[in-house]
Amino acid sequence: MSKELKTLTRQEVAAHNTAKSAWIIVDSIVYDITNFAAMHPGGEQIILEVAGKDATEAFYSFHRHEVLSKYKRLVIGSIVNEKPKITMGTGDLSKVPYAEESYLQGFYSPYYTDSHRRFHAAVRKFVDEVIRPDAVANDDAGKAGPIDLYRKMGEVGHLAARIGPGEHLKAFNLLGGVKAEEFDYFHEIIAHQELSRLGTHGYSESLASGMVIGLPPVIHFGSKQVKDRVVGEVLRGEKRICLAITEPHVGSDVAGIKTTATKTPDGKFYIVNGLKKWITNGVFADYFSTAVRTGDGPGGISMLLVERGPGLETRSIKTSSSSASSTAYVTMENVKVPVENLLGREGMGFQVIMYNFNHERWVMIGAIIRACRYVVEECFKWAHQRKVFGKKLIEQPVIRNKLAHMLTFGNVQIAEVEAVQNWFENITYQMNKMSYKEQSQKLAGPIALLKLQSTRVAHNVSDNACQIFGGRGITKTGMGRIIETFQRTYKFSAILGGSEEIMADLGVRQAMKFFPADARL
Numbered sequence: 312m313s314k315e316l317k318t319l320t321r322q323e324v325a326a327h328n329t330a331k332s333a334w335i336i337v338d339s340i341v342y343d344i345t346n347f348a349a350m351h352p353g354g355e356q357i358i359l360e361v362a363g364k365d366a367t368e369a370f371y372s373f374h375r376h377e378v379l380s381k382y383k384r385l386v387i388g389s390i391v392n393e394k395p396k397i398t399m400g401t402g403d404l405s406k407v408p409y410a411e412e413s414y415l416q417g418f419y420s421p422y423y424t425d426s427h428r429r430f431h432a433a434v435r436k437f438v439d440e441v442i443r444p445d446a447v448a449n450d451d452a453g454k455a456g457p458i459d460l461y462r463k464m465g466e467v468g469h470l471a472a473r474i475g476p477g478e479h480l481k482a483f484n485l486l487g488g489v490k491a492e493e494f495d496y497f498h499e500i501i502a503h504q505e506l507s508r509l510g511t512h513g514y515s516e517s518l519a520s521g522m523v524i525g526l527p528p529v530i531h532f533g534s535k536q537v538k539d540r541v542v543g544e545v546l547r548g549e550k551r552i553c554l555a556i557t558e559p560h561v562g563s564d565v566a567g568i569k570t571t572a573t574k575t576p577d578g579k580f581y582i583v584n585g586l587k588k589w590i591t592n593g594v595f596a597d598y599f600s601t602a603v604r605t606g607d608g609p610g611g612i613s614m615l616l617v618e619r620g621p622g623l624e625t626r627s628i629k630t631s632s633s634s635a636s637s638t639a640y641v642t643m644e645n646v647k648v649p650v651e652n653l654l655g656r657e658g659m660g661f662q663v664i665m666y667n668f669n670h671e672r673w674v675m676i677g678a679i680i681r682a683c684r685y686v687v688e689e690c691f692k693w694a695h696q697r698k699v700f701g702k703k704l705i706e707q708p709v710i711r712n713k714l715a716h717m718l719t720f721g722n723v724q725i726a727e728v729e730a731v732q733n734w735f736e737n738i739t740y741q742m743n744k745m746s747y748k749e750q751s752q753k754l755a756g757p758i759a760l761l762k763l764q765s766t767r768v769a770h771n772v773s774d775n776a777c778q779i780f781g782g783r784g785i786t787k788t789g790m791g792r793i794i795e796t797f798q799r800t801y802k803f804s805a806i807l808g809g810s811e812e813i814m815a816d817l818g819v820r821q822a823m824k825f826f827p828a829d830a831r832l
């Protein structure tokens with residue numbers, strides 16, 4: 312039974328100013344901390360010092376707003392004729408400048424329509440209500456999203472949305488009432504970015520990052536028989552898939568993979584032997600879209616859908632991210648795979664892998680930009696909450712300068728996060744307009760360069776955010792939680808899907824292809 316809340320005057324609260332009866336006011340709500348004080352993680356004395364008083368400012372100097380929702384049991388009432396000023400409802404848009412993409416903060420956009428806004432509002436609500444409540448605890452505990460959460464994501468078409476526009480969407484009632492026909496890459500990126508906004512890198516990764524890169528090879532290159540069996544069950548969240556390309560000795564240089572697939576004499580199976588490393592979601596995956604060697608050289612690479620079974624083992628790798636991402640070391644020893652599970656033709660593996668690389672990198676760019684934006688929001692809030700040397704941080708020019716560096720690019724006043732966002736939207740628009748073939752020809756270079764630029768921006772954002780948060784920026788719990796996670800995990804995007812160095816080289820090499828023969832200084 313819920314307890315009855317009182318309406319109290321500030322004088323009434325002031326009378327409860329001792330350890331025997333201690334009440335405090337935080338944002339017009341009255342908390343009875345009498346029994347809690349001795350258990351208070353920040354210490355008994357500090358909290359009793361404000362007994363009987365309005366402790367709003369003191370509270371927000373040391374705690375995230377979410378602490379209050381965890382301690383609702385301490386609430387006994389509210390101050391007469393006052394209402395909370397700090398309202399953060401689930402699913403709400405942030406009003407902090409630059410905390411949302413500009414189309415969500417009252418600016419015009421040539422790209423986003425009502426359909427995108429509807430989709431955004433519904434995805435945000437779903438993520439905040441269904442996924443967010445356990446995200447931090449699971450990320451801390453290294454626990455991946457459970458299969459029933461996958462199923463919920465499947466039911467509302469969130470998994471299908473993360474694979475992008477296409478026929479596969481027709482089987483789902485998409486969030487926001489969006490029709491499969493109107494769904495484009497701007498819708499898709501919303502589905503990815505809202506997970507990035509959780510601020511729990513490992514846990515967010517556990518929610519189907521493996522599928523985002525592992526399922527497209529099946530959709531585009533699988534035989535009808537394999538597709539009919541696998542695509543639906545993965546998109547409904549019943550089974551899970553990952554992409555298995557990298558090996559202990561092979562990272563960005565895919566041509567060097569050593570895992571072999573040899574046909575049995577009757578031609579009915581491949582026997583797969585080899586090792587795969589850094590396989591996101593591999594720990595719990597049922598399916599592995601796997602790069603194997605069926606011959607020599609780059610033309611000897613093929614893609615196979617390997618299913619979990621005898622001979623295939625996975626173990627968790629501890630990375631800087633939470634173990635929730637379920638990144639795996641995979642051993643395949645004499646794993647028997649039906650030849651029907653070949654994705655594309657034998658020797659076509661390189662094309663199958665490359666086919667999805669642009670999309671994968673584009674997803675990663677969208678995710679890291681959104682994570683940067685979240686960090687900027689945290690810094691803005693913190694700079695307004697935190698007082699040092701008698702002033703709010705935001706009143707210190709040095710802090711404004713650091714914030715400016717996140718929002719600006721060097722001395723040129725172009726917003727760093729906003730700049731990459733704008734280039735990103737331009738590329739996304741090209742993806743909506745171009746055929747897949749045209750995208751492959753024209754966008755590999757720009758996407759590579761933008762990925763490089765976005766992770767460099769992330770580097771600067773992380774660095775400045777850490778300085779602004781000080782010790783809290785390197786503390787896992789409390790005010791700096793998001794910053795600590797970000798500085799520990801942004802490097803994933805700078806390495807996975809092609810390292811910054813490879814991206815730089817690829818970007819310039821692609822531009823060279825279009826360099827006119829008659830151009831001279």
Ligand code: HEM
Nearest residue numbers: 342351352353357358361366369370373374378382788789
């Ligand atoms: C409803 C009232 C309050 C509740 C439920 C509460 C709860 C908590 C919790 C859960 C933490 C651990 C924070 C974390 O690591 O996430 C904490 C830390 C702390 N609290 Fe409170 N608190 C309350 C009020 C206050 C007030 C009024 C003050 C100061 C006057 C205060 C001062 C602190 C300090 C100094 C810390 C340690 C912060 C740090 O590690 O940097 N608390 N409190």
